Amino acid sequence: MSSLFVSHININAITNNEFTYDRVKNISDWILNRVDLRPKIAIVCGSGLGGLGERVQDARIFPYEEIPDFPRSTVVGHKGNLIIGKLNHIPVICMQGRFHSYEGYSNALCTLPMKVFKLMGVQTVLLTCAAGGLNQSFKVGDIMLIKDHVAPLLWTLQNPLIGHNDERFGPRFPACNKIYKKNLRDVFHGIAEKKQIELQEGVYSSFGGPCYETVTELRALLQMGVDAVGMSTANEALVASYCGMNVLAIALITNKAVIDYDSENFPFHEEVIETANRRASDLQELVIDFVSKIN
Ligand SMILES: O=P(O)(O)O[C@H]1O[C@H](CO)[C@@H](O)[C@H]1O
Numbered sequence: 001m002s003s004l005f006v007s008h009i010n011i012n013a014i015t016n017n018e019f020t021y022d023r024v025k026n027i028s029d030w031i032l033n034r035v036d037l038r039p040k041i042a043i044v045c046g047s048g049l050g051g052l053g054e055r056v057q058d059a060r061i062f063p064y065e066e067i068p069d070f071p072r073s074t075v076v077g078h079k080g081n082l083i084i085g086k087l088n089h090i091p092v093i094c095m096q097g098r099f100h101s102y103e104g105y106s107n108a109l110c111t112l113p114m115k116v117f118k119l120m121g122v123q124t125v126l127l128t129c130a131a132g133g134l135n136q137s138f139k140v141g142d143i144m145l146i147k148d149h150v151a152p153l154l155w156t157l158q159n160p161l162i163g164h165n166d167e168r169f170g171p172r173f174p175a176c177n178k179i180y181k182k183n184l185r186d187v188f189h190g191i192a193e194k195k196q197i198e199l200q201e202g203v204y205s206s207f208g209g210p211c212y213e214t215v216t217e218l219r220a221l222l223q224m225g226v227d228a229v230g231m232s233t234a235n236e237a238l239v240a241s242y243c244g245m246n247v248l249a250i251a252l253i254t255n256k257a258v259i260d261y262d263s264e265n266f267p268f269h270e271e272v273i274e275t276a277n278r279r280a281s282d283l284q285e286l287v288i289d290f291v292s293k294i295n
């Protein structure tokens, strides 16, 4: 992991102590100094959903390795580009690829881009992800708006807000009962209705991965009221909300979570990517309309 160490500083520190305001500002200034646009909307593309980045027009593309102190994307279906341009004539900044704990990154590092967005002046963060469908009425390919999360990693020292708190980012003790903004979900529902695209809404749970869940874990989550399971998004939503940004999060149900002990089915990443690719255009159309409605 030597690429994660810049001089004597460990940017993969578990607590946020290394991600000082000045350090994050340095990254945000680096980006702002290279573009004229000042996006108020940030989009994170989940597994297999990076095609949204290709829809951005007049795009300036920054491969993650060019950005100071930025991690690298290592997962299939995550290209590793930061794109700034216009979607439906609206300035946006788009992450074509996100960071996950299972890549060896701390949650503080995985969520660093949210702090960068905050200092760039972003007001709304739109997160997308691939997830396994636990709700038995969901079908593979369904699109689910996230209304809440259950994220056991965030109950541990892997909570990205642990360490020194700089009030310029957000409060020491942020409330978490309204992370996923209802007014944004309502706007998104309205767009889906007009386009006659069926939309689900539910609770997302995320684990560190890279393994998928056991049958008993999934059954326990079902009892808790969880509808979909993934390995990302909740950490980003937490930090974006802590930073005072509005969050809309969308999970694409790419596979059915297996809750039958005797089933021969099992989740695999190729299926996740294949479903994401198949449903990408509907999701893109919804997002493209959404950005112009909330700008
Ligand atoms: O959450 P995203 O990055 O969309 O992808 C999900 O799909 C991958 C597993 O197939 C994991 O990365 C999981 O988090």
Ligand SMILES: Nc1nc2[nH]cnc2c(=O)[nH]1
Residues within 6 Å of the ligand: 130, 131, 132, 133, 207, 209, 211, 212, 213, 229, 230, 231, 254, 255, 256, 257, 267, 272
């Ligand atoms: N944890 C988890 N992540 C996923 N990402 C896509 N599908 C799944 C799944 O079934 N479980």
